[in-house]
Amino acid sequence: xxxxxxxxxxxxxxxxxxxxxxxxxxxxxxxxxxxxxxxxxxxxxxxxxxxxxxxxxxxxxxxxxxxxxxxxxxxxxxxxxxxxxxxxxxxxxxxxxxxxxxxxxxxxxxxxxxx
Amino acid sequence: xxxxxxxxxxxxxxxxxxxxxxxxxxxxxxxxxxxxxxxxxxxxxxxxxxxxxxxxxxxxxxxxxxxxxxxxxxxxxxxxxxxxxxxxxxxxxxxxxxxxxxxxxxxxxx
Numbered sequence: 001x002x003x004x005x006x007x008x009x010x011x012x013x014x015x016x017x018x019x020x021x022x023x024x025x026x027x028x029x030x031x032x033x034x035x036x037x038x039x040x041x042x043x044x045x046x047x048x049x050x051x052x053x054x055x056x057x058x059x060x061x062x063x064x065x066x067x068x069x070x071x072x073x074x075x076x077x078x079x080x081x082x083x084x085x086x087x088x089x090x091x092x093x094x095x096x097x098x099x100x101x102x103x104x105x106x107x108x109x110x111x112x113x114x115x
Numbered sequence: 116x117x118x119x120x121x122x123x124x125x126x127x128x129x130x131x132x133x134x135x136x137x138x139x140x141x142x143x144x145x146x147x148x149x150x151x152x153x154x155x156x157x158x159x160x161x162x163x164x165x166x167x168x169x170x171x172x173x174x175x176x177x178x179x180x181x182x183x184x185x186x187x188x189x190x191x192x193x194x195x196x197x198x199x200x201x202x203x204x205x206x207x208x209x210x211x212x213x214x215x216x217x218x219x220x221x222x223x224x225x
Contacts, residue, residue, distance in 0.1 A: 031211070042217040043159070043203065056212070091158055093213075100146040100166055102211040106158040 004107035006092050012113045018080040021110045023092030024073055033104060034067055034077050035091040043091070049075065082114045118142070119216035121204050127222045134191040136219050138204030141185065148180055149213065150189045151203040159203055159215075163189060194223040 005024040013019050025032045034046040047057040049069045057067070064083070069075040079086055089111050095104040118141040128134045136150075147166055151159035165171045165178040165187065177190040187206075191198055201218040 033212070035215075043215040045212065045214070048212060056210075095211075095213075097211050100207075100211075101164070102147050102207045102213065103149065103161055103164055104205075104213050105161060109158050 004092055004094050004105055006090075006107035006110050008110060009108060010111045010113075012115065013082055015083055015114055016081040017114075018078065019082045019086075019112060019114075021077040021090050021092075021112070023075045023077070023107060025075070025092070025094030026096075026105060027073065029094035029096045029105075031095045031097060031102070031104070032069060032075050033093045033095075034075070035093060035106075036088045037091060037109075038088045046077070079112075082112075084114045087112055087114050119204055119206060119214055121202075121216040121219045123217060123219060125220040125222050127224060128194050130194060130196060130223055130225050132194050132223075134194045134198065134221055134223070136189040136191075136202050136204075136221065138187045138189075138216055139185055140187070140204075140206055142206070142208055143182075143185065144208040145182075145206040146209070147207045147211075148178070148187045149205040149207075150176075150178060150187075151205060151215075153201045153203055153218065155200075191221075194221075196223050196225055199223050 032049045037043045046059045052069045089109045091109045093104040093106045150163040153159045163178040171178045175192045179188045203218045204216040205213045
């Protein structure tokens, strides 16, 4: 398997622009997570999906952030409008739960810089 | 809210030594525990999972879990410079959602 695939790897955008991050989870995985990593706050969960359904978006910092999972093989995280404080590395991860086994596997991340 | 605490380090050990990384957590309902390794500029990579009290060994890595003390650790034997990275402790409970600590930076010097 190719693993979790994220695009783009790097994104530089101007404040106020819309940014869309993309993720293809591992085939057969039923959970998909979006995390954000910064030096200040570490790895924070933004939102997660189970079987394509958003379950908990309490980690989404503001209404400017939205996420969708239209099918089992694709998810997007959108920021509109973007702000400099959104600069971070955004990771997508997926897992397949069997019992209490919830091993999550990460994509390579998208490094977002908002100027 | 699950809290996962790790010493940020850096932990510096000489090549060939045993590196000991520790993690404590607050949620007694946690069932699954993980160690991830993250090289600078890269994504977290799962290296160990542990679900029951005791030790679990995989090559040079040993994970130790003590649920009564709410403590999980990772031992790296015969440390190599290539082990230099940040090690993230993670756990999940009834929601099956991994929560991560801030990580411990490990430096293995020749």
